[in-house]
Amino acid sequence: MAPAELSLKLKAGSGNRVKDFLNANLVNILAALLFFLLALFLLYPIIAVLVKSIRGPSGFTLEYYRTFFAKNYYYRSLFNTLLLGAINTVVCLVIGFCLAYMTTRGPYPLRKPLKVISLVPLIAPPYLFALSLIILFGRNGLVTRMFDLHWQLYGFAGVVISQTLAFIPLAYMMLENTLMSLNPNLEESAYDMGASEATILRTITIPLMAPGLLKAALLIFVMTIAEFGNAAILAGRTPFLAPDTYTMITGESDFNMGSVLSVVLIAPCIIIFFVHNYLLEGKKFTTIGGKPVASEPRKITPVIKVPLIIVTTAATGAILICFAVVLAASFYKILGVTDKFILANYLDFTSNQAIANSIRVSFIAAAIGAVIGVLLAYVIVRGKFFGRSFIEMASLSGFALPGTVLGIGYLLAFSAEPLKLTGGIMILALNCVFRFLAVGVEAGISKLHQINIEIEEASADLGASFLTTFYRIVLPIMFPAFIAGFIYTFMTAIVSLSAVVFLVSPGFQLAAVKIFDAAVYGEIGIASATTIKLILIVMLCLAVLNYVTKKTRLGSGLKQPVA
């Protein structure tokens, strides 16, 4: 009897010890695991690109960089790319701000329609605007012919216009989010005390938005310089780095030069990333007073009102016209050439398969990405271990990594045993997970900063295990961050072309690649129809997601304290 009792005690003791150990160290174990994932799927591919850029068939060499810097052509390409990024960022931010201001501070009846118009292009592949622009403003375009215009769409200007249209939604989404989470009380008190709208904007709104503006600027800059679809269709003879990299890899299969171009593409992004981090240092405004609040419409002075109205009308008008073109094109064999109304473009079965694949990949990516994002945010905020800020940097660096680079990195890193992933669906999903991780992590971090650690400590003191605390307290608070990460990854993964174009395999086409191929091939009808289908399906998915979120939040939000 005695020995049995003893062993039982021992067992309980050791069980407790394991439990205590787990409780004390789970954060660290989790951190180690996440670090491993980051290292494998984010850092390793980038290192693979770096290595490839300095390693020729006969050992290490700087010859490829020498080639790059010896050629006037590449300087030109780099210059164009950076100029495009800068112009696009500024224009998108201005337009995005005006739209976001109108939908959060403007007249009520305009808010919803403006919001929908500003967001819809997010689901359309960015280069779609290039196609609409050719149909309308090309050398033989509808508008060009109607007014007998002589302008040059093919070149720098064309790429800037199409890229701007393509990235307005992203700018809008980021800035609207920032504006929504600004507590309007400050602005309203200023208004009540007689400050003009211009003064409020200048002294309150914009300074408070600074972190959000910076973040949006960084993201737009990086995404524009990496997106190659518009440039591939509209650039004419103007060189840009992203399409050059693509041709270098897929056309000439020169991985060394392709890697050099990628590294050159990363460099400005990383610099801007650090500048942005430096600027944000100590600027974490805590204006997030709980839930986002809708602001009352106020009287706006004409000085602000007129430019606001002009910009929003122009931007939404341009978006609507482009979409009208896409919609029209989807019902004709070739818009403007044959006028027979057809449905064949919608019945194209191969594109349906591609859409299904895209949704599948994006869904898997979004689910994994949102989970990893929330966990990373938790580890970064609550963990106390060596290398914590490194993990933070690494997971947020996704903001600064052009898709092209990670695409090539994945191709280099995961095409040989023992890490062979190419040819499968997981490589596509994982690529999207780690490229878009930053948004989920960001959202998670800002949510966690809102709750005091005392709540968790109280829970632990009352005897709850780490897992219970995490499950009961941390998770419910972080749920919005989870959803934010999920939706962002889902939406961006579905249209992104820059990375996946290197990774798709036979028998597993993605909608974005399919649309691009059809577009380049001149099958505008099929490209447009596929886009419209994609938009409808994604909107449906989002509606379901929205519904589910609301249901679960309502359903469990009340029960939580009781259970």
Next chain:
Amino acid sequence: MKGKFISAAVAAIFCVTLAVSAAAEEINAYMGTSPENNARIVNFIKEKTGITVNQSFESFGEIEARVKAEAPNFGADMIIGCGSSTGFMAKKNGWAVPYPSPAWRGVPKVFLDPQGNWYNIGNFSFVLVGNKDRLARAGLTMPKSWQDLLDPKWKGEIVMPSPLSSGTANMIRFSFLALYGDDKGWKFLEALDKNIHHYTRSGNAPTDLVGKGEFILGITSDENVKKRIDDGYPLLWSIPIEGTGYDGTFVLILKGTEKLEACKQIVDLLGSPEFSVIMAEIGYMTPRPAENKLYAKTQPNYITYGMTLPHYIKLDLGKAAEDKQKNNGIWKAKLRSTFE
């Protein structure tokens, strides 16, 4: 609770999507003809052999890059439709599985490798296309000779594909180099460059851009010119007096395939007269005699390259494949330095 719901949903969707993939005889192939023609070939194979071909559409240039990058672990079992340069490269490096197919006996030499490393299911060429309406508006006529394209009146009105990304453009380049000889050939390309608006990524893109009237003239693959005219594009096409070049559409089995028998079955099928009829209908010059829809007016039922109409430039595809990389270098050095 919310977490559970989401994870359950994820799990459910994951299971459903996984379960859909059924187990029939399937092979993966890189296919470089147009998406529609790829589909036509895939359907024909499915109908005749029951084998499902999973395919991705890529240009000839992209397929070559992919194969080079993946060697020796290829992501597909075979290639159905790549440029001759890829075929010769695969033979040289031992990337292809030699299979002397009995079904291909009796076809002309240009259509098969003696050891059976590659087979050629159809030659395609490049043609000059012009936009009827734009020509009429400008009071111009289709050029009769390739040399006419050097006339400054075409400045900024001609498009052609870029040989850095397109197999068609590579064919255009090696054909002109063969026609005029290397020295004069490069001079011609440089002079032509002055009139070219820009170089497109895909070999078929000029057909579309000229069809839309964005540009007056295009040098383009003959692959879907006929189809675009049928679709209603106001296109004219011609082969200038010096003739045109050609490249094969090669088929080869990639080393390492675990489905060799299925691949062999497909190679056999593609050597049948029935398949030649399909390819000729699209406009390819086929290994077996078949009535060619595109060149019907100028063509008897069967051709020997370099001898009959349309006049073909005499080519050595093997040499063209050897020179490709070198010529890419020269191309960049000569044609990329100019900026507008």
